[in-house]
Amino acid sequence: xxxxxxxxAVCILSMLTAVAQDxxxxxxxxxxxxxxxxxxxxxxxxxxxxxxTAQVWGDFLPEGTLVDMTEENGVxxxxxxxxxxxxxxxxxxxxxxxxxxxxxxxxxxxxxxxxNYFIVSREKGDVGDxxxxxxxxxxxxxxxxxxxxxxxxxxxxxxxxxxxxxxxxKYPVLYLFHGAGGDEEAWIEFGRAAQIMDNLIAEGKAKPMxxxxxxxxxxxxxxxxxxxxxxxxxxxxxxxxxVPTASMEQSFPDIQKYxxxxxxxxxxxxxxxxxxxxxxxxxxxxxxxxxxxxFDYIGLFSPAILYGxxxxxxxxxxxxxxxxxxxxxxxxxxxxxxxxxxxxGIGDADFLYSQNKDYRTYLDEKQFPYEYYxxxxxxIWVNWRKYLTIFAQKIFK
Amino acid sequence: xxxxxxxxAVCILSMLTAVAQDxxxxxxxxxxxxxxxxxxxxxxxxxxxxxxTAQVWGDFLPEGTLVDMTEENGVxxxxxxxxxxxxxxxxxxxxxxxxxxxxxxxxxxxxxxxxNYFIVSREKGDVGDxxxxxxxxxxxxxxxxxxxxxxxxxxxxxxxxxxxxxxxxKYPVLYLFHGAGGDEEAWIEFGRAAQIMDNLIAEGKAKPMxxxxxxxxxxxxxxxxxxxxxxxxxxxxxxxxxVPTASMEQSFPDIQKYxxxxxxxxxxxxxxxxxxxxxxxxxxxxxxxxxxxxFDYIGLFSPAILYGxxxxxxxxxxxxxxxxxxxxxxxxxxxxxxxxxxxxGIGDADFLYSQNKDYRTYLDEKQFPYEYYxxxxxxIWVNWRKYLTIFAQKIFK
Numbered sequence: 001x002x003x004x005x006x007x008x009a010v011c012i013l014s015m016l017t018a019v020a021q022d023x024x025x026x027x028x029x030x031x032x033x034x035x036x037x038x039x040x041x042x043x044x045x046x047x048x049x050x051x052x053t054a055q056v057w058g059d060f061l062p063e064g065t066l067v068d069m070t071e072e073n074g075v076x077x078x079x080x081x082x083x084x085x086x087x088x089x090x091x092x093x094x095x096x097x098x099x100x101x102x103x104x105x106x107x108x109x110x111x112x113x114x115x116n117y118f119i120v121s122r123e124k125g126d127v128g129d130x131x132x133x134x135x136x137x138x139x140x141x142x143x144x145x146x147x148x149x150x151x152x153x154x155x156x157x158x159x160x161x162x163x164x165x166x167x168x169x170k171y172p173v174l175y176l177f178h179g180a181g182g183d184e185e186a187w188i189e190f191g192r193a194a195q196i197m198d199n200l201i202a203e204g205k206a207k208p209m210x211x212x213x214x215x216x217x218x219x220x221x222x223x224x225x226x227x228x229x230x231x232x233x234x235x236x237x238x239x240x241x242x243v244p245t246a247s248m249e250q251s252f253p254d255i256q257k258y259x260x261x262x263x264x265x266x267x268x269x270x271x272x273x274x275x276x277x278x279x280x281x282x283x284x285x286x287x288x289x290x291x292x293x294x295f296d297y298i299g300l301f302s303p304a305i306l307y308g309x310x311x312x313x314x315x316x317x318x319x320x321x322x323x324x325x326x327x328x329x330x331x332x333x334x335x336x337x338x339x340x341x342x343x344x345g346i347g348d349a350d351f352l353y354s355q356n357k358d359y360r361t362y363l364d365e366k367q368f369p370y371e372y373y374x375x376x377x378x379x380i381w382v383n384w385r386k387y388l389t390i391f392a393q394k395i396f397k
Numbered sequence: 398x399x400x401x402x403x404x405x406a407v408c409i410l411s412m413l414t415a416v417a418q419d420x421x422x423x424x425x426x427x428x429x430x431x432x433x434x435x436x437x438x439x440x441x442x443x444x445x446x447x448x449x450t451a452q453v454w455g456d457f458l459p460e461g462t463l464v465d466m467t468e469e470n471g472v473x474x475x476x477x478x479x480x481x482x483x484x485x486x487x488x489x490x491x492x493x494x495x496x497x498x499x500x501x502x503x504x505x506x507x508x509x510x511x512x513n514y515f516i517v518s519r520e521k522g523d524v525g526d527x528x529x530x531x532x533x534x535x536x537x538x539x540x541x542x543x544x545x546x547x548x549x550x551x552x553x554x555x556x557x558x559x560x561x562x563x564x565x566x567k568y569p570v571l572y573l574f575h576g577a578g579g580d581e582e583a584w585i586e587f588g589r590a591a592q593i594m595d596n597l598i599a600e601g602k603a604k605p606m607x608x609x610x611x612x613x614x615x616x617x618x619x620x621x622x623x624x625x626x627x628x629x630x631x632x633x634x635x636x637x638x639x640v641p642t643a644s645m646e647q648s649f650p651d652i653q654k655y656x657x658x659x660x661x662x663x664x665x666x667x668x669x670x671x672x673x674x675x676x677x678x679x680x681x682x683x684x685x686x687x688x689x690x691x692f693d694y695i696g697l698f699s700p701a702i703l704y705g706x707x708x709x710x711x712x713x714x715x716x717x718x719x720x721x722x723x724x725x726x727x728x729x730x731x732x733x734x735x736x737x738x739x740x741x742g743i744g745d746a747d748f749l750y751s752q753n754k755d756y757r758t759y760l761d762e763k764q765f766p767y768e769y770y771x772x773x774x775x776x777i778w779v780n781w782r783k784y785l786t787i788f789a790q791k792i793f794k
Contacts, residue, residue: 050449050492095447099496105509105621106628112502118628135625138551143538145560154535163542166659224502228532231503231515262563 031075033103034090034118040082042120044090046101049074051094058090059380066093085126086382087192089115108190111181112233117190129199130389131192136202137163141194146258150251151244155215156222157184157255159263160194162201162208170264172271172396173210174297175255175287176388177248177280180304181236183223184215187388190381196389207396209273210263214255216280218244239279248283249290256294269339273395275299277384278352282306289330292337297395300344301387302352302379305359318358328366335368341394342370345387347377428472430500431487431515437479439517441487443498446471448491455487456777463490482525483779484589486512505587508578509630514587526596527786528589533599534560538591543655547648548641552612553619554581554652556660557591559598559605567661569668569793570607571694572652572684573785574645574677577701578633580620581612584785587778593786604793606670607660611652613677615641636676645680646687653691666736670792672696674781675749679703686727689734694792696740698784699747699776702756715755725763732765738791739767742784744774 033045044056046069054076055066060083069076069092076092089108092099100107104116121128142159162171176193178186187193193211200206217239221227224234260267272295276284281303288298306320321327334342346356363370373390377383430442441453443466451473452463457480466473466489473489486505489496497504501513518525539556562568573590575583584590590608597603614636618624621631657664669692673681678700685695703717718724731739743753760767770787774780 048492048494051494052447094494095445095492097445097448097491097496098499099494100511102495102510103630105506105630107504107511109502113499114497114504132627133623133625138542138553140539140541142540145535145537156535226530228530230529233500233502 031103033101034116036118036120037079040084040120040122041079042083042088042118043077043079044069044092044101045103046076046092046094046099047074048076048094048099051076053093053095055093056090057093058088059382060086060088060090083120085120085122085128087117087119087128087131087190087385089117089190091115110190111236127386127389131195131385132199133195134199134202136198138198139163139194139201140165141188144258144262146255148251148254150246150254151218153221155254156226157212157214158188159213159259160188160197160211161263162197162210164208165210165264168208168264170266171208171210172266172273173212173259173263174273174275174392174395175212175214175252175259175284177214177216177274177276177283179216179276179278179280179384180239182280183217183220183234184213185223187211187213191388192385193388196385197392200389200392206392209392209396210259210265212255212259216248216276216283218246218248218251247286249286252287252290269293269296271296271396273297273299273391275301275343275388275391276303277301277387278379279304288339288342289327289334292330292334292339296340297391298339298342299387299391299395300342301384301391302346302350303344303356303359304352305355317355318361321358321362322365331363331366331368335366342368343373343391343394344370345373345375345383345390347375347379347383349376349378350383351379428500430498431513433515433517434476437481437517437519438476439480439485439515440474440476441466441489441498442500443473443489443491443496444471445473445491445496448473450490450492452490453487454490455485456779457483457485457487480517482517482519482523484514484516484525484528484587484782486514486587488512507587508633524783524786528592528782529596530592531596531599533595535595536560536591536598537562538585541655541659543652545648545651547643547651548615550618552651553623554609554611555585556610556656557585557594557608558660559594559607561605562607562661565605565661567663568605568607569663569670570609570656570660571670571672571789571792572609572611572649572656572681574611574613574671574673574680576613576673576675576677576781577636579677580614580617580631581610582620584608584610588785589782590785593782594789597786597789603789606789606793607656607662609652609656613645613673613680615643615645615648644683646683649684649687666690666693668693668793670694670696670788672698672740672785672788673700674698674784675776676701685736685739686724686731689727689731689736693737694740694788695736695738696784696788696792697742698781698788699743699749700741700753700756701749702752714752715758718755718759719762728760728763728765732763739765740770740788740791741767742770742772742780742787744772744776744780746773746775747780748776 031045035043048054054069056078057066069078101116106117107114108117119128139160139162145154145156148155201208219242225231274284274295281300428442432440451466453475454463466475498513503514504511505514516525536557536559542551542553545552598605616639622628671681671692678697682700685692
């Protein structure tokens, strides 16, 4: 038995080496990177005998910092301070050139750039634990194409159905929007939405629900490479060029129609939620006020309050909010519809903080009830994963 | 309008730069790489002003070759010979260190190593065209978890449903297995199975069908990172350690049961096909002879004929085949069941060529009818994509 596998291994490995130039990687095979140590520090290792400098960029380091690695026998090493539980991104910089960690299979794409990532969990129940895959029943993720007559195209979205969906009857639905740098895969990839939902549902902390993740770039059919535009390089603000022919609030009914006709869905406001991050927070804001009474649960995560493609969104301050008659009527209508939860979360270092503060003041003036959550940090996934975790436990209950 | 977007762009870009160290990439923004030129040559460009050497590895180059790039003003360049239509993989080697192309968003993972890729299409209807996404109706891809009582675990697989599935009645099913270096995502990612099927179906060249892509590593629940083993680094022959508790042929009924109870499936042999590449060709070989009469269409792509986890698969030659009484009975039974197509495809440089030749001789001796396709090249995706394209047009007709 063992003999067979050895034979196979030799045979196929020799083939692979020829085909894939794996010889280049052989020298790296004994190296482990990153290694999360018992004390919570993390050690990064890179084999680069010819490098003059090697550094680490990581989102656990102070903003704008590269730390130097030290070299011994061609292996460059850096050990971090003890890290709190979290999902972290990093890459190496060798002689000024970005190099991904060849020992780490896990990559995350932000627009056109890749990062390695790893998870630190220090105890059961912390966020690292929550973002990890556990031996619990897993939900499915469907990559589906729906028809959007409003935008005049087929569009791709991801739909999470909870474990047991096939055996259950009907489920509530959370519509979950990504930000301006993302696409329909963002919440599943770096957002860890499937892991968060699997784990919260398994622990009984969230209701089993369907999570619908559309593409919010309304001039695109799908993530780069999955539609007929070809293998283009994604760019920031790609959703604005060309300017989309309709807004998210205008085209949203196409999404809801597809979901409610293709999935086992509870079709009432008590079982409908909408949320999103940044631009997607703007989408949740816009869609919820466009359709008062459609959602009982609304979540704005670091929202871009004034995001939109209509001309009355030219200003972002309290004065422009106060002057917007349409907004006033919509917020009044939404208030009258009495959604059960209007939840806003933002970090105190977020570049949208002051805009959000103005929006909260505006809501206060309108005596519009909302729940507010403020924490550390900026406009980052660390916060959006956290907000999803909090929001998901508050809805459909 | 434009003013708004400009404001946003400045605001958010400044945030992103701070968060994501995009400054490192700014110098690269004017560079296009790879660029497929009008004459079919391809130009690769890399900004690396501090590099002493920069090279390209690519599967369009002679095996085992790295070609040197030339430098001007810090930009390294290499232009290939004219390339035939195909999907090609490559990466850079800077000062001996593997570096992915920062201008190319498209990556493919082979076991633990990443490659950039690009497509060359020289005319409509060539393989590059076939592997590209076109403005045709797209099928969905479901990432589902099914119960395998035989293996004692929940397992993940990908299921392609053709465009119009929701409106259609019932569909034939192709079960499609990956190789020893792959997982349930292999056929969708580098295998371009969704694009091949979308395009063939849209052109009327293949019947609309469901394509089921299980995980063939029977000691794993899923691709690395998607199950509770954690964020481990995948290794070659990972499917053998630990030795799985059951074989693909033993556990296959769990897959078929799930598919036939969860999808709109024509449940008869005329509408059931099985195929696979390398180890997965061995799975198709094993499953088809274990269940004669279950499949009318069987496809072995560069198959590992003697792959299995039982001890009578210790030898790979004509003598061992002739001496295998169980195999003889199974092939007789399969012959008696008269499947409509038993298709074998292999490249003349494949390291499994001689084993396959022995198997064909064995089948000839048994007067077992099969269709044989031989072409150039080795044990590579170029061939497996081609075999899927050919096989998919032959089945369910």
